[in-house]
Amino acid sequence: xxxxxxxxLTLAYICLTLLTACADKQAATDQQKKIDQLESIRxxxxxxxxxxxxxxxxxxxxxxFPDMHVMYIDDEIGLLQSLQTHRCDAALFDEHTLKFHMxxxxxxxxxxxPYMTADVGAIFHPESEAxxxxxxxxxxxxxxxxxxxxxxxxWIEHGQTSHMSDIPLPTVGEPLRVATTSCSxxxxxxxxxxxxxxxxxxxxxxxQHINRPIEWWDMDxxxxxxxxxxxxxxxxxxxxxYSEERAKNVIFSDTYFLCSSxxxxxxxxxxxxxxETNETFFQSLKKTFYQNLIEENRYLLIVDGLKITxxxxxxxxxLGTLLAIIVCWMSMSPSLTLRSIAxxxxxxxxxxxxxxxxxxxxxxxxxxxxxxxVIVSIITFSMNFAAYASEIFRxxxxxxxxxxxxxxxxxxxxxxxxxxxxxxxxxxxxxxPSYKGEVISLVKTTSIVGYIAVADLxxxxxxIRSRTFDAFFPLILVAVIYFLLxxxxxxxxxxxxxxxxxxxxxx
Amino acid sequence: xxxxxxxxxxxxxxxxVLRDVNTTIKRGEVISIIGPSGTGxxxxxxxxxMLETPTGGQILVNGEDITSPKTDITKIRxxxxxxxxxFNLFEHLSIIDNLCLAPIRLLGKSKEEAKKRxxxxxxxxxxxxxxxxMPSQLSGGQKQRVAIARCLAMDPExxxxxxxxxxxxxxxxxxxxxxxxxxxxxxxxxxxxxxxMRFARDVSTRIFxxxxxxxxxxGTPEQIFGNPLQERTRVFINRIRDYRYTIHSAQxxxxxxQGGLIGFCQKYFLxxxxxxxxxxxxxxxxxxxxxxKGDVELALRxxxxxxxxxxxLTMPQGVEQVLENDENIDDLxxxxxxxxxxxxxxxxxxxxxxxxxxxxxxxxxxxxxx
Numbered sequence: 001x002x003x004x005x006x007x008x009l010t011l012a013y014i015c016l017t018l019l020t021a022c023a024d025k026q027a028a029t030d031q032q033k034k035i036d037q038l039e040s041i042r043x044x045x046x047x048x049x050x051x052x053x054x055x056x057x058x059x060x061x062x063x064x065f066p067d068m069h070v071m072y073i074d075d076e077i078g079l080l081q082s083l084q085t086h087r088c089d090a091a092l093f094d095e096h097t098l099k100f101h102m103x104x105x106x107x108x109x110x111x112x113x114p115y116m117t118a119d120v121g122a123i124f125h126p127e128s129e130a131x132x133x134x135x136x137x138x139x140x141x142x143x144x145x146x147x148x149x150x151x152x153x154x155w156i157e158h159g160q161t162s163h164m165s166d167i168p169l170p171t172v173g174e175p176l177r178v179a180t181t182s183c184s185x186x187x188x189x190x191x192x193x194x195x196x197x198x199x200x201x202x203x204x205x206x207x208q209h210i211n212r213p214i215e216w217w218d219m220d221x222x223x224x225x226x227x228x229x230x231x232x233x234x235x236x237x238x239x240x241x242y243s244e245e246r247a248k249n250v251i252f253s254d255t256y257f258l259c260s261s262x263x264x265x266x267x268x269x270x271x272x273x274x275x276e277t278n279e280t281f282f283q284s285l286k287k288t289f290y291q292n293l294i295e296e297n298r299y300l301l302i303v304d305g306l307k308i309t310x311x312x313x314x315x316x317x318x319l320g321t322l323l324a325i326i327v328c329w330m331s332m333s334p335s336l337t338l339r340s341i342a343x344x345x346x347x348x349x350x351x352x353x354x355x356x357x358x359x360x361x362x363x364x365x366x367x368x369x370x371x372x373x374v375i376v377s378i379i380t381f382s383m384n385f386a387a388y389a390s391e392i393f394r395x396x397x398x399x400x401x402x403x404x405x406x407x408x409x410x411x412x413x414x415x416x417x418x419x420x421x422x423x424x425x426x427x428x429x430x431x432x433p434s435y436k437g438e439v440i441s442l443v444k445t446t447s448i449v450g451y452i453a454v455a456d457l458x459x460x461x462x463x464i465r466s467r468t469f470d471a472f473f474p475l476i477l478v479a480v481i482y483f484l485l486x487x488x489x490x491x492x493x494x495x496x497x498x499x500x501x502x503x504x505x506x507x
Numbered sequence: 508x509x510x511x512x513x514x515x516x517x518x519x520x521x522x523x524v525l526r527d528v529n530t531t532i533k534r535g536e537v538i539s540i541i542g543p544s545g546t547g548x549x550x551x552x553x554x555x556x557m558l559e560t561p562t563g564g565q566i567l568v569n570g571e572d573i574t575s576p577k578t579d580i581t582k583i584r585x586x587x588x589x590x591x592x593x594f595n596l597f598e599h600l601s602i603i604d605n606l607c608l609a610p611i612r613l614l615g616k617s618k619e620e621a622k623k624r625x626x627x628x629x630x631x632x633x634x635x636x637x638x639x640x641m642p643s644q645l646s647g648g649q650k651q652r653v654a655i656a657r658c659l660a661m662d663p664e665x666x667x668x669x670x671x672x673x674x675x676x677x678x679x680x681x682x683x684x685x686x687x688x689x690x691x692x693x694x695x696x697x698x699x700x701x702x703x704m705r706f707a708r709d710v711s712t713r714i715f716x717x718x719x720x721x722x723x724x725x726g727t728p729e730q731i732f733g734n735p736l737q738e739r740t741r742v743f744i745n746r747i748r749d750y751r752y753t754i755h756s757a758q759x760x761x762x763x764x765q766g767g768l769i770g771f772c773q774k775y776f777l778x779x780x781x782x783x784x785x786x787x788x789x790x791x792x793x794x795x796x797x798x799x800k801g802d803v804e805l806a807l808r809x810x811x812x813x814x815x816x817x818x819x820l821t822m823p824q825g826v827e828q829v830l831e832n833d834e835n836i837d838d839l840x841x842x843x844x845x846x847x848x849x850x851x852x853x854x855x856x857x858x859x860x861x862x863x864x865x866x867x868x869x870x871x872x873x874x875x876x877x
Binding site: 403404406407408409410411412413414417421422425426429 | 558
């Protein structure tokens with residue numbers, strides 16, 4: 001009975017998400033006429049305009065058009081989606097990105113006049129000026145011998161079909177660590193499970209030039225600057241626009257790419273004609289499925305991401321539970337010092353957002369340790385998990401009346417035996433439900449590791465999204481996988497819990 | 508078997524509960540510890556198996572000083588069962604598992620062996636049927652009997668009872684006391700902290716009267732209850748127990764009052780006949796006295812010594828003679844009252860203007876009359 005209900009629930013969940021996906025196709029088409037007459041951004045001075053969070057022209061835009069309602073959206077796919085669903089009237093895109101995705105995009109029109117152009121360069125830590133200068137020399141060399149033009153044509157004009165050239169690199173020596181965001185096609189993107197793109201090839205050539213191996217750190221854009229500032233990485237490339245604000249913390253190389261921002265508006269006429277191809281729902285689902293998973297073996301990204309998420313979750317739970325036992329023991333110890341330490345620890349952990357704590361751990365506390373991001377994630381989540389779990393443990397143990405301990409001791413059990421045979425089995429029953437909730441919450445929270453360059457499940461979904469420009473399918477897939485993973489963990493806990501109870505019972 | 512010398516216990520808040528306890532307990536003795544609350548009866552008992560750590564003195568169990576840190580106290584405790592006021596059954600284990608846990612884990616018995624012995628013991632306390640039940644399915648009296656069986660499963664040389672019936676409904680007290688009596692007849696050494704005076708008198712070979720942190724008087728039940736040597740003991744034994752109830756108006760809660768009266772009678776083992784008489788007397792008296800002039804204080808008193816029951820009413824200001832010389836009162840009620848009572852006293856309190864009526868119940872009322 002319970003099982004059937006669970007399956008039904010799962011099914012309902014999937015149906016619901018699919019329905020939401022279809023609903024937006026019905027979006028309104030009132031403003032069609034107006035849109036046809038738009039020429040430049042000046043015609044949109046009172047409209048809702050979507051931009052990507054953290055772009056350099058943010059301030060300029062709101063100064064120039066004070067009446068414009070600027071909407072900040074995290075990534076290009078989101079921006080495109082907002083445009084297609086009329087959450088905003090227009091959106092500012094990088095021209096090369098839009099061109100790259102042109103075949104996957106329907107229902108938008110690019111205005112003739114671009115909004116502005118910005119210089120793209122690589123960034124380095126202020127102390128690595130020598131490296132930066134070397135890079136500048138190298139870029140000049142590339143431009144001089146025509147290599148740059150070849151690369152430009154290869155990636156910017158034919159990015160979808162191009163492949164990286166074979167660039168042999170040394171295998172030993174200190175690697176050149178480069179932070180990046182793989183959602184910056186065609187400058188940096190993932191193809192056949194590998195990082196490719198204009199900037200990737202330039203950087204790899206540079207690594208060959210200075211005779212060092214290269215190490216890519218693919219992370220959320222918000223993490224890229226901190227990675228360089230904290231010296232986790234030597235350099236960063238991902239269509240980074242030059243701005244004075246940024247130049248205060250890092251140093252820029254010479255510009256090697258000019259990025260122009262164009263204004264895109266929704267064009268339902270185009271959208272309608274595009275959709276009138278006689279595709280049935282299943283055909284289009286099949287196509288989506290193929291694009292997102294089969295093409296370029298993209299399912300491997302999901303599999304690898306799932307592995308990472310599962311490992312981080314599993315080890316965080318194990319290590320976190322161990323730590324929780326220690327913290328719980330401390331918080332129940334007769335020593336005031338131990339109790340205070342435990343209390344402060346728990347308060348700090350519970351009072352800090354995990355994401356902030358993760359970034360702190362990665363960029364500050366463990367920055368010099370050379371630990372991999374996965375290890376840092378496991379440590380962070382363990383510590384966070386321990387704070388919550390130890391409180392669950394303590395409350396449950398304290399809930400067992402002291403008289404139970406007394407009865408055990410009076411029968412001749414030692415304190416430890418009493419705890420194991422009498423208090424713990426009773427406490428476990430109280431612990432299990434909340435502990436399970438905490439485990440599930442942990443599995444879901446691991447989705448933030450993308451911020452520190454861990455290619456987890458969420459990140460895999462984002463990478464696919466950035467390639468296919470399909471907003472829904474990867475998201476739904478990732479959501480379903482998280483759901484199943486959490487369900488698996490909680491099922492496993494049920495089994496372990498039952499085994500323990502059986503073992504404790506004397507039959 | 509147990510020798511206690513100069514035992515002291517002071518709590519960390521400075522309260523000195525045990526001042527100087529000295530005694531020797533021999534095998535086969537059944538000792539009841541009685542005395543007012545807060546005089547260290549339970550603390551003394553809990554010191555005997557080191558659930559409380561004494562702050563001074565010595566306890567020798569079979570010649571071994573258990574207060575010394577070198578002693579393996581767990582081994583001593585295995586031979587020294589304890590029954591708690593709140594039963595303390597292991598809530599996560601079935602009844603039979605409650606009995607088997609310690610023998611298997613501590614005595615190394617096989618499961619079959621432990622279970623066989625467990626069922627024997629459950630049969631002894633009359634609960635074989637409940638072997639597979641969980642503690643939460645049992646009544647208080649049943650739980651306490653299981654707790655006793657759990658002690659016995661360790662084959663103890665002595666059992667300490669810490670107010671074994673205090674947490675029970677009056678109706679369940681006797682089933683537990685019955686089991687303890689059976690154990691006494693079988694020659695089990697027992698120390699029982701109790702408030703059940705009659706039980707203490709019936710079952711014990713020796714009584715400790717504890718007061719002011721010492722064993723104030725130590726003697727046979729006949730001596731302690733019949734002719735205590737110490738003044739304090741005498742006061743305690745003869746002390747009057749009472750049940751009080753205040754009636755605010757004629758619309759008082761009769762059922763609450765009746766329930767209280769029955770509870771009180773059962774607690775002190777008054778015979779059913781007496782119980783009936785008490786209820787009847789109260790009912791009739793309340794028919795006769797005026798209830799609309801202010802609060803009427805009602806007190807039912809029982810003295811352990813002479814087993815006398817009396818009812819005392821404190822009438823509010825302005826009430827003069829009642830029950831006597833009043834033309835208006837219910838004659839039948841008056842007759843019943845007079846039939847039930849040995850004597851009726853009136854007492855005027857000058858300063859408050861209150862009238863106190865004291866009715867003492869006859870030992871064998873009504874029947875004699877008829």
